[in-house]
Amino acid sequence: MNNDDVWNDCIFDFRKIPTKCGNCGSSKVRYTTNDEIYGRIYGNGGCYLCDNCKAYVGVHNTKSKKPLGRMANKELRELKMACHKKFDPLWKNTNFKRTDCYGYLASKLGLHLRETHFGWFDKEYLEKALSILENTTYKDISMYIRLRKC
Numbered sequence: 001m002n003n004d005d006v007w008n009d010c011i012f013d014f015r016k017i018p019t020k021c022g023n024c025g026s027s028k029v030r031y032t033t034n035d036e037i038y039g040r041i042y043g044n045g046g047c048y049l050c051d052n053c054k055a056y057v058g059v060h061n062t063k064s065k066k067p068l069g070r071m072a073n074k075e076l077r078e079l080k081m082a083c084h085k086k087f088d089p090l091w092k093n094t095n096f097k098r099t100d101c102y103g104y105l106a107s108k109l110g111l112h113l114r115e116t117h118f119g120w121f122d123k124e125y126l127e128k129a130l131s132i133l134e135n136t137t138y139k140d141i142s143m144y145i146r147l148r149k150c
């Protein structure tokens, strides 16, 4: 199987350089430095910014310029943070592996593990994820791991 074929049935794929805004759909997207957003440089400094709605996303590094995920507005960024606040303790405060916790969430959302990143989700999926995580217990994840390995 071609490496890219496994992505064909994914809903979310933000591996590539954005040509359209992931928030409003505008093509007025440009690569810039994040002092334009924050007033000073944070991290590696690279980002994509939409001139139409001002959504933005950082990059993994300034050489490849690959985006960290979907270009997001304030609402999406806040939802993403709310998800991490519920999700991170599931693996940080337990002996579960992070990837198993993502696997649990992927199975609940009906997504592939490879597309299960909060920074890739749209509003609908962030809200779905948040409501799942609000009701997730240690037992749910250990059950998921046990059944998956049968």
Ligand SMILES: [Zn+2]
Pocket (backbone or CB within 6 Å): 021, 022, 023, 024, 025, 026, 050, 051, 052, 053, 054, 055
């Ligand atoms: Zn936009």
